[in-house]
Amino acid sequence: MATPQNLDILNKWRLKSSASWIPLQASLELTNRCNERCQHCYIPSFKDDPKKVLSLHDWYLVLDKLKKAGTLYIVLMGGEAMLSPFFWDILKYSHSKGFHTSMITNGMKIKTQETADKLRNFGIKQMSFSLYSLKPHVHDFLTRVKGSHQKTIKAIELCQNAGLEVGVNALLTNANIDDIFDLEDWCIEKNIVFKADPTITPKLDGNLDPLKLRASKEQLLYFFRARTKKFPKSKPKPETYIESTHVCNAGKGKCAITAYGDLIPCIEIREAFGNLVTEDFSEIWKKESMNKWRNILNQDLKGIDPKSKSSNFCEHCPGISNNECNDPLQPTQFQKDLAQVKASL
Amino acid sequence: MFYQNKTYKINTDNPWQCMDQETIILSPKSNKAHELNKAGTYLWNHMQENNTPSLNELTELLSVKFNINGIEAKTDTELFLKSLIEQQILVESDS
Numbered sequence: 440m441a442t443p444q445n446l447d448i449l450n451k452w453r454l455k456s457s458a459s460w461i462p463l464q465a466s467l468e469l470t471n472r473c474n475e476r477c478q479h480c481y482i483p484s485f486k487d488d489p490k491k492v493l494s495l496h497d498w499y500l501v502l503d504k505l506k507k508a509g510t511l512y513i514v515l516m517g518g519e520a521m522l523s524p525f526f527w528d529i530l531k532y533s534h535s536k537g538f539h540t541s542m543i544t545n546g547m548k549i550k551t552q553e554t555a556d557k558l559r560n561f562g563i564k565q566m567s568f569s570l571y572s573l574k575p576h577v578h579d580f581l582t583r584v585k586g587s588h589q590k591t592i593k594a595i596e597l598c599q600n601a602g603l604e605v606g607v608n609a610l611l612t613n614a615n616i617d618d619i620f621d622l623e624d625w626c627i628e629k630n631i632v633f634k635a636d637p638t639i640t641p642k643l644d645g646n647l648d649p650l651k652l653r654a655s656k657e658q659l660l661y662f663f664r665a666r667t668k669k670f671p672k673s674k675p676k677p678e679t680y681i682e683s684t685h686v687c688n689a690g691k692g693k694c695a696i697t698a699y700g701d702l703i704p705c706i707e708i709r710e711a712f713g714n715l716v717t718e719d720f721s722e723i724w725k726k727e728s729m730n731k732w733r734n735i736l737n738q739d740l741k742g743i744d745p746k747s748k749s750s751n752f753c754e755h756c757p758g759i760s761n762n763e764c765n766d767p768l769q770p771t772q773f774q775k776d777l778a779q780v781k782a783s784l
Numbered sequence: 785m786f787y788q789n790k791t792y793k794i795n796t797d798n799p800w801q802c803m804d805q806e807t808i809i810l811s812p813k814s815n816k817a818h819e820l821n822k823a824g825t826y827l828w829n830h831m832q833e834n835n836t837p838s839l840n841e842l843t844e845l846l847s848v849k850f851n852i853n854g855i856e857a858k859t860d861t862e863l864f865l866k867s868l869i870e871q872q873i874l875v876e877s878d879s
Contacts, residue, residue: 455804604812
């Protein structure tokens with residue numbers, strides 16, 4: 440993702456949206472269906488309930504309401520967004536409404552240059568591919584689909600040929616951490632924006648199996664040390680700990696819509712506050728019950744020492760904590776370890 | 785939009801949003817973000833709703849809404865349109 444030149448304008452709008460509770464970014468989970476079976480995925484069942492799934496008209500209504508609510512950025516995702524029967528119509532409509540539309544995909548459905556060109560012509564602005572290694576067996580081990588690596592690599596090439604802005608989201612796990620620098624070098628060589636994120640969340644039904652893939656504290660230390668040595672600018676930067684600062688932007692400057700039209704504060708916080716097909720956005724958004732998520736401050740977190748160096752690196756996610764510890768205010772051990780590793784660099 | 789003997793239309797490839805009487809417009813190709821003030825947002829919204837407003841129509845709207853004289857309103861409107869054309873937010877239309 441290229442950095443826009445007018446960062447001051449964008450930052451102003453991000454701050455404004457967060458302060459005014461205007462959802463500048465909305466993630467749309469078009470479907471729960473997926474053509475991969477990633478070990479780390481938080482979706483418990485890759486199926487849509489036919490009785491609850493939205494029609495195309497419903498999705499148009501959702502986009503209309505988001506435009507009115509102040510959304511600028513739409514992120515199409517899933518499951519695999521391209522498995523939605525309405526994917527192309529939704530993309531086209533989103534573009535026509537003046538949204539900046541991007542997508543997160545495994546690329547398995549992008550098999551031809553025509554498809555990649557169509558994505559560009561239908562107005563997609565950024566493509567983020569889930570790619571975990573340059574080694575096919577490592578990637579396929581994580582996706583549990585043999586041949587998925589080859590298909591994703593091919594899709595990336597096709598989208599680059601189409602002139603699309605392409606990024607790679609590499610989840611950092613204990614299975615691919617040794618290969619991650621090769622992948623990053625490959626991305627740099629191909630002018631692909633690279634992101635490595637070690638955050639793995641439980642499944643939405645409480646199943647903790649995905650957490651087995653989390654990198655250990657030692658592995659994280661190795662990774663961040665090596666990366667900082669190789670790319671000094673990548674060194675994690677502290678954010679001054681301020682007690683009265685909100686821990687995240689969920690339910691303020693961003694929101695998410697599930698495959699059934701439920702409005703949730705973000706993809707990690709799965710509590711639905713209303714359905715965007717049947718209710719007005721503002722009616723749902725102003726519900727008092729949402730404030731418990733949007734009003735969480737640094738000072739509310741449990742077990743954080745404000746004087747410790749690591750408190751400046753804590754990227755607490757109330758949604759992950761809620762799913763993992765049944766307490767949105769309790770940072771997980773993993774979050775603490777990650778903050779300590781970053782502070783030690 | 786008819787201006788300087790040419791017909792212009794809004795470039796639909798530029799994402800945009802209005803908030804608190806201001807507008808942000810993104811230009812992905814040039815990787816830039818633009819911001820419109822209250823008056824610009826007022827004209828922008830009118831242009832979104834009406835595909836082919838004339839310079840005179842926009843000038844009149846601006847003059848009435850912000851209580852400024854016709855000459856000043858015309859100058860401001862022209863500057864506004866020139867800026868949008870330079871940034872390829874307005875592009876020439878065939879029709």
